Amino acid sequence: xxxxxxxxxxxxxxxxxxxxxxxxxxxxxxxxxxxxxxxxxxxxxxxxxxxxxxxxxxxxxxxxxxxxxxxxxxxxxxxxxxxxxxxxxxxxxxxxxxxxxxxxxxxxxxxxxxxxxxxxxxxxxxxxxxxxxxxxxxxxxxxxxxxxxxxxxxxxxxxxxxxxxxxxxxxxxxxxxxxxxxxxxxxxxxxxxxxxxxxxxxxxxxxxxxxxxxxxxxxxxxxxxxxxxxxxxxxxxxxxxxxxxxxxxxxxxxxxxxxxxxxxxxxxxxxxxxxxxxxxxxxxxxxxxxxxxxxxxxxxxxxxxxxxxxxxxxxxxxxxxxxxxxxxxxxxxxxxxxxxxxxxxxxxxxxxxxxxxxxxxxxxxxxxxxxxxxxxxxxxxxxxxxxxxxxxxxxxxxx
Ligand code: AMP
Ligand code: MG
Numbered sequence: 001x002x003x004x005x006x007x008x009x010x011x012x013x014x015x016x017x018x019x020x021x022x023x024x025x026x027x028x029x030x031x032x033x034x035x036x037x038x039x040x041x042x043x044x045x046x047x048x049x050x051x052x053x054x055x056x057x058x059x060x061x062x063x064x065x066x067x068x069x070x071x072x073x074x075x076x077x078x079x080x081x082x083x084x085x086x087x088x089x090x091x092x093x094x095x096x097x098x099x100x101x102x103x104x105x106x107x108x109x110x111x112x113x114x115x116x117x118x119x120x121x122x123x124x125x126x127x128x129x130x131x132x133x134x135x136x137x138x139x140x141x142x143x144x145x146x147x148x149x150x151x152x153x154x155x156x157x158x159x160x161x162x163x164x165x166x167x168x169x170x171x172x173x174x175x176x177x178x179x180x181x182x183x184x185x186x187x188x189x190x191x192x193x194x195x196x197x198x199x200x201x202x203x204x205x206x207x208x209x210x211x212x213x214x215x216x217x218x219x220x221x222x223x224x225x226x227x228x229x230x231x232x233x234x235x236x237x238x239x240x241x242x243x244x245x246x247x248x249x250x251x252x253x254x255x256x257x258x259x260x261x262x263x264x265x266x267x268x269x270x271x272x273x274x275x276x277x278x279x280x281x282x283x284x285x286x287x288x289x290x291x292x293x294x295x296x297x298x299x300x301x302x303x304x305x306x307x308x309x310x311x312x313x314x315x316x317x318x319x320x321x322x323x324x325x326x327x328x329x330x331x332x333x334x335x336x337x338x339x340x341x342x343x344x345x346x347x348x349x350x351x352x353x354x355x356x357x358x359x360x361x362x363x364x365x366x367x368x369x370x371x372x373x374x375x376x377x378x379x380x381x382x383x384x385x386x387x388x389x390x391x392x393x394x395x396x397x398x399x
Pocket of ligand 1 (some may be wrong): 184185188203204205250251252253298299300
């Protein structure tokens with residue numbers, strides 16, 4: 001049985017190098033950048049006003065107070081979007097709005113609230129300003145040539161905004177893996193169908209589809225696969241025909257009704273390993289079929305969920321070239337003790353609140369879906385040990 005980290009290393013080492021594709025910036029949210037991006041422009045691109053007000057020479061209004069305002073003559077007006085081809089001479093000011101280009105000769109903006117319009121062409125300035133006040137100077141945010149984002153970074157909303165502001169239209173990002181979702185088990189039924197005795201509704205494909213999408217992959221739901229060697233073979237075949245990765249659930253244990261490993265090998269697939277020393281999720285299978293991959297998750301919904309997060313999610317991130325592969329880790333303090341009497345590392349479902357208090361999400365059995373739905377993280381509890389209330393732990397967080 002492999003240690004989790006060894007298993008993950010083996011999987012990552014088998015993956016192809018990320019492939020880039022060009023997408024419009026409007027489609028690039030949450031995609032992974034394939035290469036570094038530098039700015040072609042300065043931001044702001046020109047000196048402009050941070051306020052609605054009047055462009056002045058700061059030195060001319062140093063004595064201005066409400067009781068003794070400084071009188072300036074109004075030279076004109078520059079609206080946002082106008083070229084601002086104006087120059088102020090001594091004793092003059094220019095009406096500006098937020099984003100208006102600063103006229104030549106001006107070095108500060110007096111905000112409107114600190115002025116009074118005395119006549120159509122005369123302004124009383126009632127407060128002094130420092131040189132540069134309320135002026136957004138060219139290049140103070142971004143300089144032309146600055147690194148905006150690096151290869152492997154995920155484009156969040158702010159980064160998309162930064163790139164848009166520098167005029168970027170399209171970006172090269174890592175291709176997203178297509179992931180076929182196969183659920184094996186003759187007991188499984190689709191929602192909407194009546195359940196006969198012994199049958200249950202299938203739930204792993206939708207759960208995994210959500211996790212795949214969150215990780216940047218493209219999930220494809222495949223038809224249910226009964227516990228039958230031929231059906232399992234042909235299901236895997238269709239998965240590999242359409243997708244990069246076959247993500248199966250169920251049928252990888254030791255029972256005589258578990259057909260995934262055998263069917264995969266009959267197709268010519270090479271099993272790389274089976275079983276990882278974790279709980280839940282021991283009977284995890286990783287295999288390779290030409291340039292495609294099999295991730296065989298256990299069928300129990302919680303086992304499928306946890307093994308996906310620990311072993312398949314990093315693969316989907318790496319496939320796209322992401323630097324960060326692991327789930328975000330946040331510190332927390334146990335509000336109650338967590339015990340693991342077993343001999344495998346137990347990844348327990350927890351709920352961490354906004355104050356960093358960590359609670360067990362409920363029953364930890366690997367079929368228990370209520371606690372999965374309540375959980376937003378995993379805490380690792382080592383074999384044969386109890387983490388007491390008050391212990392600081394690392395929560396692998398997914399919501
Ligand atoms: P298996 O790994 O095939 O032995 O399945 C273990 C347990 O998980 C059994 O109780 C199955 O009925 C259940 N199970 C397997 N696949 C699914 C699925 N896709 N949705 C819900 N339950 C499942
Ligand atoms: Mg089964």
